[in-house]
Structures are given as C-alpha cells and as structure tokens.
Amino acid sequence: MAKKASSRLEWRINVPDGASKVLEPESGAVGKIWVGLKGCMGIIVLKVWRVLENAWHIGVADPRKVIHCIKVGLALSIVSLFYYMRPLYDDFGGNAMWAVMTVVVVFEYTVGATFYKCINRVIATFLAGALGVGIHLVAEQSGDQLKPIILGISVFLFVTSAATFSRFIPSVKARFDYGAMIFILTFSLVSVSGYRVVELFELAHLRLSTIAIGTSLCILVTMLFCPVWAGCELHHLIHQNMEKLADSLDGCVTEYFKENGSEKDLNKKMQGYKCVLNSKAAEESMANFARWEPTHGRLNFRHPWKQYLKIGASLRNCAYCIETLNSCISSEIQAPPCLRKHFSNKCMKASSYSINVLKELVITIVKMKKSSNIDVKVAEMNFAVEELVDALKSLPTTHFIATTTGEESTKAKAEGVEGSEHPSPIMKVLPLVKVVSMMVEIATRIGGVVNAVEELARLAEFKAAKDGKPKQNQPTDKLVADH
C-alpha cells in the first residue's frame, strides 16, 4: 500500500515536467503495481459481492432472519433510551452500560436460546456476586494484612478452576455453559474490585437491576415480535427430514426402475437424505434450547424434546441405508432390463407403501394426533416387503435356473472363474438382490421410526385422531404438494 502510494505520488509530481519521460522507465513497475492492485481490488470486490449475494439469498429464503435483525435493533434502541432520558440515567449512571451489554450478548435468534442465556446470566451473576461478597466479608473479618490476599487468591483460583472445569462436563455444558462463563466473569470482577470498591453492595444491586432490565427487555421483544421458537423449529425439522427421506426413497426407486425420465428433478429429490445425515448437531442444539421455552401453541413446557432426538437418530439410521441404496443404484454394473422389469412392480409397491408409512408419521407429528391407521399402513408395508422377498425367493425357479441348467450350466462350468464376458448368473442378479435387500432393510428401519414416533405420542399424550381415512388423505396430498 505504502509503495503504491509513493509511486503514484511521484507520477503526479512529475506530470508538469515531462510526463512521458519519467513515466516511460517507471511504467513497468507502476503498471505492474497498478495491475496487481486492480487484481486485488477485483478479488476483494468479488468476495464482498459474493457474501452480499449470499446474504440476499439467505434473507429471501428465510425472512425471519431479517426480522431478527430488526428486533435486535429495536431492543438496542429501547435500552439506549436509558442513556438519553435524564431521570433514568441519574438512577443508573454508568451502570446503564450493563443493560446495553446484556441486550447485545443475550439476544439470540430463538426464544429458547434467549431464555437460556437470560436465566443463566441472571442466576450466575447473582450466585457469583453473593459468593464474591461473602468471601470478601469473611476475608475482611479475619483482619490480618496477608490473610485476605491468601484467602482471596486461593478461593479465587479454586472457584474459577472448578467453574472452568464444569464446562467440560457434557450435561453441565448443555444447560449451563453460558452460566459458568458468567459466573467466572462476575466472580473475578467482584473479587478483584472488592479490594478497592467500598460500596460493593450498592454496586451489586445496580448491576443486578440493570441486568434484570436488559434480560426482561430481551425476553419481551423476542416473545412479542414474531417469536421464533426453538421447539417449533425442532418439530418442523424432524417432520421435514421425514418428508425428505420419503422423497429420497421415492426418487431412488423411481430412478432405478425408470425407463426414461426427467433426470435433473429426480436427482435433486434423491439427495434429500444427505440433509438428514447432517442434521444431528442442529437437532441437539435446538433440543437444548427448546427445554427452556415456556408453553407455546401446542408445545408444552415439559414436552419430551429428548424423544425428538431419538426420532432423529432413527431417521438417520434409515438415511444410512438409503445412502447405500443410492450407491447401489448409481453403480455401473446393473441387472439386465428383463430382470429389473420383473421386479419393478413389486419394488415400487414396497417403496410406495414404505413412503406411505413415513407420510403417515409426518401427519402424526404435524397434527400432533395419534394416527388411527398407522398399524394398517405398517401391515401393508410389511406385506409388500414379504411379497418382494417371496419374489426374490421364487427367482431361481422362474428365471435363475432357466439360465443355469442345461447347456448354459456346463458352459459356465467350462469357463470357470474367467466368465466375465458372459457374466455368471449370480452376477446378473447381484445388483438387483442388493437393491431388494436394501429395500427390506429400509422397511425394517422405518419400523424403528414408527416405534420412536409412537413413543413420542405416548410421552406427549397425543390425542387420537377423530376421523377415518377419507379426511386424513387430504393433508397427505397437501403436505406433498407443499414440499
């Protein structure tokens, strides 16, 4: 930068004398620097542009994120009124800063996360303040010059180290990580400043009241203006993942047995299971935040959020299988078309019944009502899978033996191991066998999802759905169209 500035300066000064003369010998270096700089600027502009473009897409995809920003601005504006209004300022003075700080640090995207931080902050500040003041008083009582320092430092080290270590314990980390941090912070500040400030009690009172103002403001703003509930998000994520899984399964089977179809659309549909594979971290953090949320809508305070994690795990279990199925489908060696056609109907049937079960579960979760015909659908799925297995069982007698007995079998024997041009009968069937066995395995694992959802229905006391089939079919279509 400095080099570039100086060379540009020289160029400008020399212009009146003879621009061409001085410029000529320098132009190589200057030009290079200029080109390099232009390149750098171009890259920076491009990067910034990409980030902005990215931001635009994020904003369009989820306008609630934009609303969240406005909410933060609103909360900060309100809290800064404490500074601008004389009577309030006189009460709190410089400590009003803590209210601003609280708002900035505590205001989170979801209500649950905001609650988690608020409650942790208030309780941790109170506990650490009380403990700090208590230790300070004890140390003061002991009188000697050295005693308070030794006491102070030893307890200080002990408490902060214990609090720091508690953040490594998973169960503490999930619920009180932020609280432990605030505890260490407040305790350090109190122990350190306790040596100087005499009016410790008044200070503590002021600090606590400013933090209370900040946190209650945050809670009000986050709950009143377009609240984003972590519980709802988790609920939504789980049934969305279930739909994606159903779509992936549908896409995979259609892709495998298709004769000629629109590939692009299918490919995108098939990739849905990848979201399921990667959503573990999101699910866990949402479940952590959701348990701090008060009752909202149909989701109660003590809703069994942990069960959602179990459903998520069973969905991932399915997704592993669909991943393998997907790799079977995209492998180069495929079963001959006649064989595929033979299985096409039964496979499609099994997959569509499996998808029906998943969609029924989606409805159960969305409506939060026990499904009346899930048992029927599971039975249908199991029956379709049985049929598929039977078709596989009967394969040797209808097709397999036909190609291996007689002349062909002796031919195969003669060729022995090298029969790669004439693939041996089992190699012909192998890809199809893999697909079919994956279908069976997926159906088994969907059974696991059904169990997890039924356990949720039991724990959250879902009511039984009132109507029978005719009405329940409508939402399925709507949900599918919605996707």
Place this chain on the structure above:
Amino acid sequence: MAKKASSRLEWRINVPDGASKVLEPESGAVGKIWVGLKGCMGIIVLKVWRVLENAWHIGVADPRKVIHCIKVGLALSIVSLFYYMRPLYDDFGGNAMWAVMTVVVVFEYTVGATFYKCINRVIATFLAGALGVGIHLVAEQSGDQLKPIILGISVFLFVTSAATFSRFIPSVKARFDYGAMIFILTFSLVSVSGYRVVELFELAHLRLSTIAIGTSLCILVTMLFCPVWAGCELHHLIHQNMEKLADSLDGCVTEYFKENGSEKDLNKKMQGYKCVLNSKAAEESMANFARWEPTHGRLNFRHPWKQYLKIGASLRNCAYCIETLNSCISSEIQAPPCLRKHFSNKCMKASSYSINVLKELVITIVKMKKSSNIDVKVAEMNFAVEELVDALKSLPTTHFIATTTGEESTKAKAEGVEGSEHPSPIMKVLPLVKVVSMMVEIATRIGGVVNAVEELARLAEFKAAKDGKPKQNQPTDKLVADH
C-alpha cells in the same frame, strides 16, 4: 418448604406440653414431608455425585482439561495483579476491569480458538470504536439539536442490524462470528456513551490497551504452558477415526466368520464406526480454529485444513457402509455354516488387505510422509476383492446348482412361494451375498479415502518416506498395540 417449616415449628413449641399427644395426629403429615424432603435431598445428592463422578472420569481421561483450568486460574491471577499493584492501577483505573473481562471471555481450550477470539476481539473493537467515534464527530459537526440523534439512531440501527445479519452467513459465521458480536457491542457502547462522555478518545485508548494486555496475556499463557493445538487435535482425530474404522471392519468380519470367540471385546471394537459417524461437528469446529494457529511442529500456518474435512467426509462414507455391514451381520437370518466357511478365507483376506490400506494411510498421516507402498497395498486390496467377487461368481457352479438341480429343484418348484421352511437357494446365499457386496463397496470407498489422503499429501507437500517395507511395518504394530 414453608409448610414444612411451620409444622416443625409447631412440633417444637408443643414438646413441653405433651409431645405424644400433639405428635400423634400430626406425625402422618410431618413424616410424609420429612420422607419427601429426604427423597428430594437424596436425588439432589445423587445427581451432584454423578456429575462429580463424571467430572473425575473426564479429568482422568484427559488431564489436559485439568491443566486448562489451572491455566485459566493463572491468567486471571496475573491479570488481577493490575488491580493490586498501585502504579498499574493508577494508569488504568477502573478500565483494568476490561483486562479481566477479556481474559475470562477470550481464554479457550485450544490455541486456535483463543487466537480466533483474540484477533476478532481486537480488530472488532478497533473497527467499531473508530466507526463509532467517526459517526459521533460527524453528528457533532452538523450542529442541530435533532440531527445527531436521528443520524445516530439511524446509523446505529443500520450498522447493528447489518452486523447481526452477517452472523447468519455461513462463511462469515465460521470466521468472524465472535468479531461481529464484539463489533455490535462496542459500537453500541460507543454510540450510546458518546452522548455523555467527552473524553471519548482517551477512553478508547484505555479500552484498547487493556484489551491488548488481556489478549496478549491469554496468547502467552495458552501458548507457553502445555498448549493444545486445534490443528494437532484435528490431525489426531482424523487418524484415530481411521484406526477405529479399520478396527470396526476387522471386528465385523471376525464376528461374522468366527466359530466361537470372545464376544465382549469384539463388540466394543465393532462400535468404533459410530464415533466416525458423529464426528462431523467436531471436525468442522477444529478446522475453523486450526486456520488461526501459527506454525507449530510440523503443521504450518497455511496447512490445508479443508482437506482434512474431505478425508473426514470420505471416512464417514466408509462408515455408512460398515453400519450396513454391521446390520447384515447382526440380522437373524444367516447363511448356512458350510457356505460361510467356503467364503471365510477370501472375505478375511479382502478385509485384512483393506485394513492394511487404512493402516498404511494412518502411518502416512501420523508421519506426514508419502507412503512408498500404498499403491502396492491398494493393488493387493483390489486383487483380494476381485478374488472375492470371482468366488461369488463361481458360487452357482460349485454349490448353488448342486442344491437346486435334480430332486431339490422340482421340490422347490412344487413348493413355490411358500418354501419358507426349506429356504429357497437364493435365500440361503442372500445374507452372504449382502456381506460380500458390502465388502466390495467398502473397498471402493476406501479407495476414496486413499485419494483424499493423497490429495492432502500433495497439498501439504509431504516428503517421500525414506525406507522401504521392513521399517514401516514396525509402527503399524505399535499403532495397533497403542489403541
């Protein structure tokens, strides 16, 4: 609580009169409360005890976590000296609080995370302070009474909202999430307090210098005393996961083909792939922190950390397959022992060659030297897999047909679909075919891991290993024994 206290009080007052009389009718309620309280206390004590036990195990398993706590205590003790030493206190006054705060907030477990927070904090504070003071000056110049407020609030809203939104952009979130938060915080504090405090420049200078003291102290302590490098952790995690995958594969195949073995030990070994499935979040956060770390040991500043994520993804890809293999193995329907024995050798051979490849990759990563015989090992693996496939191909001619031709085939035909008692030939082979095809798929995916590791060797400019086979076999044994 109140009820219990009052009833105890009554009991005490009444003792002199006639304990037995008053106690008799009350004893039911008092007893119940007492039992309930004891139960509550018991649960709390048990919970605390479990947390402590958990903490003890964590500390024993990784003593570096205990050291981290001591480091935090050390850094806090040093920084609190600023309060206790007169000359330093006179320089900084109440602002020394910011140094303490910085240490508490910024000190993280790994060096990379500490660097990330330190750099973000310093730069964000500087930028936000400069912008805040600049806006403050412009607003002051414009003179009018209303202008500064409007200007202030509008820019304030705009800047904080933009900064808040930037935290939703993944690329910004990964690198500058903490910075954005500190930017909002500082900017709000400066804009708000700018209205009051005249000595803004001096304040800014003090604040920046205290933060600089806090951050440099953190960096010194974190780097000098038993540093925990995020890069090393990531490096370690990746090759550990690779070993776990190899062990799982070994465990699965041994379990499947074993005649009678020690089950417990094997089962634990087999579950290693689950760690690989769940380590995505850890890998990503470590890679994020690792890029802030300076050169340490053999890991440079611009080490290709992103490639580690790709290796991790390819390992997970393998793990999906091992998961499916595992479910094949634990399914109830199994191939008859004679068939299993037929494949036992070839399968064991293919798996042990696959494991060899993985172990060779582990050595490549641990030693950070290009392996000289990875190509040989991959070729061996591919050859073993070919042999396995050939064995499968030759199956119909050697075994399969033998059971289906002649009397058996007509019997099967006559039984048709219902032949569940006499499982049809394909059903006999099916479980084995699944296992074999999974073995083939796993070998293919190990190929993906090999490619990813080779790309890492290219990007990180690994040197070629000097010696040949004899010496390289030693570490394999050591690594295996180490596990």
